[in-house]
Amino acid sequence: MRLPKPRAGILDVAPYVGGRHSVEGVERVILLASNETPLGASQNAIEAYRNAAENMHRYCDGHAVGLRKSIGNRFCCDPARIVCGAGSDEIIQMLIRAYAGPGEELIFSKHGFSIYPIFAIGAGVKPVAADETNLTADTEEILSKVTDRTRLVFLANPNNPTGTYITKDTLVDFREKLREDILLVLDGAYAEYVTRTDYTSGIELVEQNENIVVTRTCSKIFGLAALRLGWAYCPPAVADVLNRIRSPFNVNGPAQAAGIAAMEDLDHTDRSLAHNEEWLPWLSNSLAELGLKIIPSAANFVLASFGSKNVAETVYQGLLKNGIITRHMTSYHLPECLRISVGLEDDNKTLVNSIKDLVSTTNG
Numbered sequence: 001m002r003l004p005k006p007r008a009g010i011l012d013v014a015p016y017v018g019g020r021h022s023v024e025g026v027e028r029v030i031l032l033a034s035n036e037t038p039l040g041a042s043q044n045a046i047e048a049y050r051n052a053a054e055n056m057h058r059y060c061d062g063h064a065v066g067l068r069k070s071i072g073n074r075f076c077c078d079p080a081r082i083v084c085g086a087g088s089d090e091i092i093q094m095l096i097r098a099y100a101g102p103g104e105e106l107i108f109s110k111h112g113f114s115i116y117p118i119f120a121i122g123a124g125v126k127p128v129a130a131d132e133t134n135l136t137a138d139t140e141e142i143l144s145k146v147t148d149r150t151r152l153v154f155l156a157n158p159n160n161p162t163g164t165y166i167t168k169d170t171l172v173d174f175r176e177k178l179r180e181d182i183l184l185v186l187d188g189a190y191a192e193y194v195t196r197t198d199y200t201s202g203i204e205l206v207e208q209n210e211n212i213v214v215t216r217t218c219s220k221i222f223g224l225a226a227l228r229l230g231w232a233y234c235p236p237a238v239a240d241v242l243n244r245i246r247s248p249f250n251v252n253g254p255a256q257a258a259g260i261a262a263m264e265d266l267d268h269t270d271r272s273l274a275h276n277e278e279w280l281p282w283l284s285n286s287l288a289e290l291g292l293k294i295i296p297s298a299a300n301f302v303l304a305s306f307g308s309k310n311v312a313e314t315v316y317q318g319l320l321k322n323g324i325i326t327r328h329m330t331s332y333h334l335p336e337c338l339r340i341s342v343g344l345e346d347d348n349k350t351l352v353n354s355i356k357d358l359v360s361t362t363n364g
């Protein structure tokens, strides 16, 4: 019997592995694996979501007009250039499908977010990894990978899982050197956490360039990961393209309602940011004091190097037994590293104490 076969290349895709949310036999787990906010969603967003349930039998606004207006207000940008998606993942996938195809290439940085190569391969596009310098995207390396077939460059800024970022000046210089017809996508999933003055998520660069797109998400500081809500800020021609290919009701009604409430709740994100400002340095310093190499992070997580794959694996498994879930970075070519999200005060302390015990038994 000849069974249906997927398009060439599809079976080369290694499915994305998300962070675990449970450990067998452990009732209360500490979740530090997926860079979610430990403070939960805005109460206003939760209420808006509940209220929206009353209208579940009605189709939602396929153009997400209210949500785009709220995002525009919040981030001082033009709603006409905003396209919303079921998570920024959906937007990333749409951008790849729209701007590249079989035989063409997408460049990302070696330790960049793993969704880019997954979606590229799924679309028949060749993902090309550019080396990094000090675990930071290196724009000269990216430029050296450009060929006639290059259609897109993806940069998460700050990057996941490294937490490093490149400055606005570097981005502007990079855009000038990158061929005009190559679309530069800046993934700002952690933009709201960055307080450095030399940083930009790139919103204003989108207004000055026809070939830059910024993607943003409500999954991180806004605390709406399960709702699947993201958005892109686009040059008008790119917004037009995305609006042609996206599915008509890609952002569901309750997600739109919760998203609007979340955008308007400045106190909620202020609290999340203040929490991160306090605990990111604490976590980084405490882990460094245990002798681990900590990559300076501009986001809400730290990448910690344990020096060898074995130690990282032992600590990862030991933490799991204690009900603490972190992320082992083997699939990011960083097998000696764990990525650890900033949690609540007690959880951060429990984590550091557990690692301290595990490292001392591993070395002793």
Ligand SMILES: *Cc1c(COP(=O)(O)O)cnc(C)c1O
Pocket: 035, 086, 087, 088, 089, 090, 113, 156, 159, 160, 187, 189, 216, 217, 218, 219, 220, 225, 228, 229, 230
């Ligand atoms: C978490 C994350 C996202 C968010 O994806 P959603 O689909 O919006 O949940 C996007 N990019 C990076 C680099 C991330 O770490």
